[in-house]
Amino acid sequence: MGIVKISDQLHDEIRHASRVMERSINSQAEFWIKVGRLAERNPNLTFADIMEKELLREKQIQGAVSD
Structure with missing residues (x-):
């Protein structure tokens, strides 16, 4: 893990x-x-x-874990 330096404006956002x-x-x-x-x-x-693809990927991972 590292530290990422970002602007104050981005941090506020x-x-x-x-x-x-x-x-x-x-x-x-x-x-x-x-x-x-x-x-x-x-x-x-x-x-x-992207969100749909990631949700599907997570369901596949969870299905493989529960098998």
């Missing part, structure tokens, strides 16, 4: 979003980083497509 989404500031930042990485890797997908 993360703090606001974390309150709205009921996540910790770190969890909100991690979510945005993950979604951004997925968006860069899949430029043809919308945000909704």
Whole structure:
């Protein structure tokens, strides 16, 4: 684990979003980083497509764990 230096403005935006989404500031930042990485890797997908794909992937992982 490391430290990521970000601007005060971005930190404020993360703090606001974390309150709205009921996540910790770190969890909100991690979510945005993950979604951004997925968006860069899949430029043809919308945000909704990315979320649907990730939900399906998680269901598959949970199904494999419970088998």
